Amino acid sequence: xxKLTTLFAATALATLxxxxxxxxxxxxxxxxxxxxxxxxxxxxxxxxxxxxxxxYSRLLEFKKGTTETEPGLAxxxxxxxxxxxYTFKLRPGVKFQTTEFFTPTRELNADDVIFSLExxxxxxxxxxxxxxxxxxxxxxxxxxxxxLESIEKIDDMTVKIKLKRKEAPFLANxxxxxxxxxxxxxxxxxxxxxxxxxxxxxxxGTGPFAFVGYQQDAVIRYKxxxxxxxxxxxIDDLVFSITTDAAVRYQKLQAGECHLMPYPNAADVEAMxxxxxxxxxxxxxxxxxxxxxxxxxPPFDKVEVRKALNKAINKQAIVDTVFQxxxxxxxxxxxxxxxxxxxxxxxxxxxxxxxxxxxxxxGVKDLSMKVWAMPxxxxxxxxxxxxAELIQADFAKIGVKVEIVSYEWAxxxxxxxxxxxDGAVILGWTGDNGDPDNFLDTLLGCDAVGGNNRAQWCNQxxxxxxxxxxxxxxxxxxxxxxQQAQAVFKKEAPWATLDHxxxxxxxxxxxxxxxxxxxxxxxxxxxxxxx
Amino acid sequence: xxxxxxxxxxVLIPTFIGVSIIAFSxxxxxPGDPVxxxxxxRVMSPERHAEISxxxxxxxxxxxxYLDYLWGVLRGDFGLSIVTKKPVxxxxxxxxxxxxxxxxxxxxxxxxxxxxxGVIAAIKRGSIFDQIIMGTALIGFSMPIFWWGLLLIxxxxxxxxxxxxxGRISLMxxxxxxxxxxxxxxxxSGQEGAFQSAFSHLVLPTIVLGTIPLAVIARQTRSAMLxxxxxDYVRTARAKGLSTFRVVGIHALRNAMIPVVTTIGLQIGVxxxxxxxxxxxxxxxxxxxxxxxxxxxxxxxxxxxGLLIIAGVIMLVNLVVDLLYGLINPRxxx
Numbered sequence: 001x002x003k004l005t006t007l008f009a010a011t012a013l014a015t016l017x018x019x020x021x022x023x024x025x026x027x028x029x030x031x032x033x034x035x036x037x038x039x040x041x042x043x044x045x046x047x048x049x050x051x052x053x054x055x056y057s058r059l060l061e062f063k064k065g066t067t068e069t070e071p072g073l074a075x076x077x078x079x080x081x082x083x084x085x086y087t088f089k090l091r092p093g094v095k096f097q098t099t100e101f102f103t104p105t106r107e108l109n110a111d112d113v114i115f116s117l118e119x120x121x122x123x124x125x126x127x128x129x130x131x132x133x134x135x136x137x138x139x140x141x142x143x144x145x146x147x148l149e150s151i152e153k154i155d156d157m158t159v160k161i162k163l164k165r166k167e168a169p170f171l172a173n174x175x176x177x178x179x180x181x182x183x184x185x186x187x188x189x190x191x192x193x194x195x196x197x198x199x200x201x202x203x204x205g206t207g208p209f210a211f212v213g214y215q216q217d218a219v220i221r222y223k224x225x226x227x228x229x230x231x232x233x234x235i236d237d238l239v240f241s242i243t244t245d246a247a248v249r250y251q252k253l254q255a256g257e258c259h260l261m262p263y264p265n266a267a268d269v270e271a272m273x274x275x276x277x278x279x280x281x282x283x284x285x286x287x288x289x290x291x292x293x294x295x296x297x298p299p300f301d302k303v304e305v306r307k308a309l310n311k312a313i314n315k316q317a318i319v320d321t322v323f324q325x326x327x328x329x330x331x332x333x334x335x336x337x338x339x340x341x342x343x344x345x346x347x348x349x350x351x352x353x354x355x356x357x358x359x360x361x362x363g364v365k366d367l368s369m370k371v372w373a374m375p376x377x378x379x380x381x382x383x384x385x386x387x388a389e390l391i392q393a394d395f396a397k398i399g400v401k402v403e404i405v406s407y408e409w410a411x412x413x414x415x416x417x418x419x420x421x422d423g424a425v426i427l428g429w430t431g432d433n434g435d436p437d438n439f440l441d442t443l444l445g446c447d448a449v450g451g452n453n454r455a456q457w458c459n460q461x462x463x464x465x466x467x468x469x470x471x472x473x474x475x476x477x478x479x480x481x482x483q484q485a486q487a488v489f490k491k492e493a494p495w496a497t498l499d500h501x502x503x504x505x506x507x508x509x510x511x512x513x514x515x516x517x518x519x520x521x522x523x524x525x526x527x528x529x530x531x
Numbered sequence: 532x533x534x535x536x537x538x539x540x541x542v543l544i545p546t547f548i549g550v551s552i553i554a555f556s557x558x559x560x561x562p563g564d565p566v567x568x569x570x571x572x573r574v575m576s577p578e579r580h581a582e583i584s585x586x587x588x589x590x591x592x593x594x595x596x597y598l599d600y601l602w603g604v605l606r607g608d609f610g611l612s613i614v615t616k617k618p619v620x621x622x623x624x625x626x627x628x629x630x631x632x633x634x635x636x637x638x639x640x641x642x643x644x645x646x647x648x649g650v651i652a653a654i655k656r657g658s659i660f661d662q663i664i665m666g667t668a669l670i671g672f673s674m675p676i677f678w679w680g681l682l683l684i685x686x687x688x689x690x691x692x693x694x695x696x697x698g699r700i701s702l703m704x705x706x707x708x709x710x711x712x713x714x715x716x717x718x719x720s721g722q723e724g725a726f727q728s729a730f731s732h733l734v735l736p737t738i739v740l741g742t743i744p745l746a747v748i749a750r751q752t753r754s755a756m757l758x759x760x761x762x763d764y765v766r767t768a769r770a771k772g773l774s775t776f777r778v779v780g781i782h783a784l785r786n787a788m789i790p791v792v793t794t795i796g797l798q799i800g801v802x803x804x805x806x807x808x809x810x811x812x813x814x815x816x817x818x819x820x821x822x823x824x825x826x827x828x829x830x831x832x833x834x835x836x837g838l839l840i841i842a843g844v845i846m847l848v849n850l851v852v853d854l855l856y857g858l859i860n861p862r863x864x865x
Contacts, residue, residue, distance in 0.1 A: 025703070033824055132611075216816065216821075217820055218698065218814065218816035244811060245681075245814075254689055255688055257695060
């Protein structure tokens with residue numbers, strides 16, 4: 001009997017040890033609970049991290065660490081000469097995840113793609129309103145309902161999407177979380193069982209990790225998808241430990257209870273960098289903060305005046321004071337992590353004396369102006385009032401008097417759009433789809449005057465370049481056009497570009513393979529823990 | 532006793548109706564369109580707006596809407612979460628055990644430490660013990676919970692590494708919830724080390740949540756004890772030569788406990804308020820954290836329903852405490 005016990009204990013021990021040696025669990029201390037698990041329905045990054053980047057994959061993917069797209073579930077695609085027809089060849093042999101709640105019988109095909117997109121597009125689709133009160137915000141926000149003409153199945157592995165008009169960012173849009181590809185087979189099963197809501201609670205896709213379970217506001221569990229088309233992951237289990245307080249996330253990271261955390265408190269970053277058990281990654285976020293002059297109002301209609309004012313702003317002081325160094329001064333209207341960013345463009349140097357002289361040469365004397373300061377903190381501008389005060393002091397040095405004004409946030413956004421608005425507005429932007437068009441045309445195009453274009457700036461040369469780039473489908477050509485547009489922007493100076501805030505990701509030293517995304521999302525494919 | 536109960540109910544029912552009116556008005560008084568707030572749809576065509584408005588019953592007279600709402604509440608229908616689309620009451624029942632477990636531990640901690648501390652302070656009145664205990668109680672009473680929680684996490688979990696930082700159990704353990712109480716479920720799971728893990732996760736949140744009630748109970752015990760100790764019957768008992776233990780432990784403590792029991796009852800409402808902060812700091816998946824998360828998610832249906840349920844629970848607990856108190860001390864029934 002004793003022998004048996006010993007044998008049993010030995011077996012148990014062996015199993016246990018084998019378990020610890022083979023099963024690698026990666027714990028991510030996420031910042032909040034997902035709103036649901038259908039990425040099409042929501043807009044929050046937290047939700048995308050928990051569903052889109054784990055369970056699902058898309059026709060195209062953003063190349064890790066960049067805003068460029070690469071083939072995903074679509075192996076290749078062709079675009080018709082008129083730029084209106086996109087034909088996608090699907091990757092063969094892509095397997096859906098097998099979970100406790102569903103066992104797929106077939107591989108990915110055109111039906112899944114059509115289902116995933118059409119449910120968001122067609123109001124009469126049975127899945128269009130499957131979540132009461134849910135809406136396809138991103139799909140609508142990217143203008144797809146107006147752009148799409150048809151989605152057709154050519155054969156099982158080929159899908160053709162027709163557009164009504166040319167839309168260069170279309171491919172980038174398909175790499176966004178909302179365009180995640182679901183399993184039509186799974187959806188059909190849920191529909192037949194009358195459990196449609198489950199699609200949003202127990203997701204199933206072709207991504208690197210399969211959903212295991214979610215305990216509300218506490219923990220989400222995933223296991224590696226063994227047949228993932230991109231290859232099985234090095235970690236076996238992925239756990240999201242939901243920890244809303246940034247200070248607590250830091251403590252858990254320190255104690256080794258999690259391997260990686262998002263959004264640290266600015267004040268903790270120095271200590272994190274000094275901790276020998278941790279490493280800290282940082283890069284410029286996909287955002288920009290700016291001071292937009294009203295280029296239709298004198299004296300700001302003069303380029304010399306805007307240039308002079310730009311030279312009077314000490315950006316480094318803003319970065320140091322407002323962000324405690326966790327931002328970089330911006331010279332272009334698009335962030336440096338964006339493709340087509342032109343790093344040859346020289347920024348306006350901080351030279352108050354020169355600025356003063358330029359202003360005199362332009363015949364401007366005793367200028368007094370308003371600077372609008374946002375009432376809320378945004379990632380690209382943590383404290384606009386503080387920044388406005390610094391600008392006020394800078395401008396005072398060149399004899400320009402500044403009055404700082406502010407309004408309630410919604411009112412601020414609305415009022416600052418007005419074409420006859422006075423003064424210069426502090427505002428910023430965070431990119432949605434990693435396409436330069438999302439910054440250059442959205443914020444500075446002629447159509448956006450009276451809207452997102454707070455500088456009310458309509459420059460034909462710039463407009464032509466950006467429009468041409470929007471209609472071109474070749475990335476190299478678009479890059480060239482956008483770089484020319486940036487040069488025009490710099491020459492004309494409708495904004496003083498202020499900063500790009502840094503996105504900072506602390507993790508345990510033994511984490512390898514994590515790549516920071518310029519789009520701000522957290523994806524754990526390719527991540528490993530080394531002993 | 533029956534009249535006493537009726538009297539209590541006569542106060543309770545209007546209070547509950549009052550709270551339900553506040554909860555009902557909550558969405559309607561918020562800035563913004565209540566239809567958009569409740570449906571969670573931000574962009575709506577006028578037809579869609581009318582449709583949802585009709586679904587939600589916003590096109591009926593306000594009194595009818597309220598009565599309908601109240602009728603739903605009485606049947607346990609607190610609406611659907613905007614985000615998860617699950618009934619608010621189901622989510623509440625799912626998360627409530629976590630809060631109860633934490634609150635029970637905290638109250639036990641507060642009583643087990645607070646009463647002896649108060650008694651010692653009273654017996655050794657004016658001594659250094661008394662001063663230390665009462666000083667500590669004052670500090671404990673005035674300590675902001677979020678600061679105290681973070682301080683303990685940084686020192687005990689971070690530097691000393693004695694306890695885990697947050698959560699209810701190590702993520703290595705994974706078993707289904709049976710009772711909802713982690714201490715019990717971890718035992719039922721039969722997994723080795725699960726109970727220890729659950730217990731160690733409870734230590735810090737229990738201390739943090741129990742601190743204020745502990746301070747209140749210690750102070751209350753001390754003053755009640757002092758009052759009782761100066762009574763004639765205590766002096767008589769002493770004169771009869773009974774041991775200090777018998778005098779204090781049996782005669783005095785029993786009578787001093789009457790106001791202390793009320794205090795403990797009153798602390799339950801305080802605890803639920805404290806749980807909101809404590810649970811958020813320790814990522815404790817109970818109703819406190821649920822409410823905070825719902826605020827961040829703008830899940831108005833949950834905030835509205837949750838507030839009403841929590842208010843109902845507090846009222847119910849107070850009623851039970853009152854009744855118990857009435858049983859212990861017949862005098863207050865009149």
